[in-house]
Amino acid sequence: MSKIKNVMEMDNAAIFYNGKPVLDKVCCGFRVNAVTGVVGASGSGKTTLLRTLSRLNDRVGGFRVHGQVRLEGHEIYGNGTDVYQLRRRVGMVFQKPVVFPKSIFKNAVFGLKHLAPEMKKEFPQAAERVLREVFLWDEVKDRLHKPAQTLSQGQQQRLAIARTLAVDPEIILMDEPTSSLDPKSSTAIEELIVSLKNRHTLVLVTHHLAQARRVCDDLLFLNEGTVWEQGGCLEMFENPKRKETHEYLSRWNVDEPAV
Amino acid sequence: MKREVVEKSALGVLAILTGTGVLLLLLILGSVIWKGGPALSWEFLFEASSDFGNAGGIYYQTVGTLLLMLGAALISMPIALGTALYLTEYTQSETVKKVLRNLIYSLNAMPTILFGLVGYLFFGVFLNTGVSWLTGMLILAVMILPTLQVSIQEAIEGIPEKYRETGMSLGLDHLAQVRSVIIPHSWHGMITGVLLGLARAAGETAAIMFTATTFSGILLPQSWADPVPTLQTHILVLAQDAVNSAALTKAWGAALILLFIVFILISFSFLLRERLKMEAEL
Structure with a gap:
């Protein structure tokens, strides 16, 4: 793995739900302007890890974090952390596309409306910029004020990404963003992920090993609630250090949906 | 077999x-x-009653009833919304939630005469609001509070978690979350609660009989401190005291109008609930 600094790190972190450990002794880092894939079997703690990075589990009763989770060197679970500012800096795209029952335009600027209400006059330009960034502008420019629910699932997911981009996060966490999409939409999202890393750091949880191989720079293999291996993506696919990693990643070209 | x-x-x-x-x-x-x-006639609906209810119509009683209900709704709505938001969005403690929830359900089951008695002693005597429109509104507001609160709370709890999490993930603080995610997605509960609560209040006589209204000699209240004529009291007094059949028919006519108001409120509540719920879930 390259020596470029990590924008976000977990240092000996352990996550508990009602006293039960879900993740343990997690040490990992996420390089700036890189796409880090998080892979592992269902129940290995991938989503928990992702949600921990933006403190989305805070509302969950019995959730506890031990160890350190740092953003640019600052502990995010420490006293004095502005959790709202943290979530703005570390955006999240969910597994299933979530659009509010509002127009496409209002969805695109939903976060901006609250975080920068003084920029109201610039919202149209901001909406156009983020919709272009997710390659959706040409498809929706003539129906910006139509309900967002009229878009296809793939378009809705791109709109959700645009809405996240509008608040300008440094890190974007993606939790299986293509799992509910058809192959064509999945390809569009994959291209988008690659294009976004110029300006953002991305962490992608995925079950599609071929997808991870195509878009990720680094890879993190989770197993039984802990990190078993982390490294450069191709290096881990070609030359994994552990037998378990090899067994898991060797299935990358099996049962892959045709794209 | x-x-x-x-x-x-x-x-x-x-x-x-x-x-x-x-x-x-x-x-x-x-x-x-x-x-x-x-x-029922044009005069009955739009004329004032006279001769102790034996003649004239029920115009002021109808308007008085609506005024009392409107005031009660305006007072109880922010309290119910605040309580529901506190319980669903701010309180972490399950014990506090449970205690408050039990309290609210108990309040819902309380005999209405108790509302009248306690309301009169607290508002009318202790706060010195007397037999007035204000006392009636306050008592009815407390009375419909549980219905309204439960309805709003259920609507808030029914909001898909995905909307909350999306709001959170964009960095929205609590207030922004309430304003942009919670309230727009729970409108249907609020409307339903208000209308159902009002339908309950519309049929209520015991709680307002000695606290807000008098039978005769009053028109519409000129201030908060004036009593207000209501259909409920009008019906009760006429039904108990009327000696001629014309007055009794007028009592039945007033009951029909009250029933019609309740019917409209309930029909609207179901209609709006379905419509707003569909919009919120789209």
């Missing part, structure tokens, strides 16, 4: 029970319409 007989018998019993309920309801509705129908 035996099982089939048991099932058919059970179905028959259920049908008889349902039929009895529906029949009773139709009988009540039918008798109110039958006896009150002849009283």
Whole structure:
């Protein structure tokens, strides 16, 4: 793995739900302007890890974090952390596309409306910029004020990404963003992920090993609630250090949906 | 074979029970319409009552009832919304949630005469609001509070978690989350709660009889401190004291109008709930 600094790190972190450990002794880092894939079997703690990075589990009763989770060197679970500012800096795209029952335009600027209400006059330009960034502008420019629910699932997911981009996060966490999409939409999202890393750091949880191989720079293999291996993506696919990693990643070209 | 007989018998019993309920309801509705129908006229609806209810109409009583209900809704709505938001969005403690929830359900089951008594002692005597529109509004507001609060709380709890999490993930603080995610997605609960609460308040007599209203000699209140005429008291007094059949017909006519108001409120509540719920879930 390259020596470029990590924008976000977990240092000996352990996550508990009602006293039960879900993740343990997690040490990992996420390089700036890189796409880090998080892979592992269902129940290995991938989503928990992702949600921990933006403190989305805070509302969950019995959730506890031990160890350190740092953003640019600052502990995010420490006293004095502005959790709202943290979530703005570390955006999240969910597994299933979530659009509010509002127009496409209002969805695109939903976060901006609250975080920068003084920029109201610039919202149209901001909406156009983020919709272009997710390659959706040409498809929706003539129906910006139509309900967002009229878009296809793939378009809705791109709109959700645009809405996240509008608040300008440094890190974007993606939790299986293509799992509910058809192959064509999945390809569009994959291209988008690659294009976004110029300006953002991305962490992608995925079950599609071929997808991870195509878009990720680094890879993190989770197993039984802990990190078993982390490294450069191709290096881990070609030359994994552990037998378990090899067994898991060797299935990358099996049962892959045709794209 | 035996099982089939048991099932058919059970179905028959259920049908008889349902039929009895529906029949009773139709009988009540039918008798109110039958006896009150002849009283209905333009004058009855839009004229003031006179001669202790023996003559004239129920204009001021209808407007008074609506004023009382509107005031109660305006007072209880922010309290119910605040309580529901506190319980769903701010309180982490399950014990606090449980205690408050039990308290609210208990309040809902309290006999309405108690609301009248305690309300009169607290508002009318202790706060010195007397027999007035204000006392009536406050008592009815407390009375419809549980219905409204439960309805709003259920609507808030029914908001898909995905909307909350999306708001959170964009960095929205609590207030922004409430303003942009919670309230727009729970409108239907609020509207339903208000209308159902008002429908309950509209039928209420005991709680306002000695606290907000007098039977005769009043028009519309000129200030918060004036008593307000209501249909409920009008019906009660006429039904108890009227000696001639014309006055009794007027009492039935007033009952028909009150029933109509309740019917409209309930119909609107169901209609709006379905419509707003569909919009919120789209």
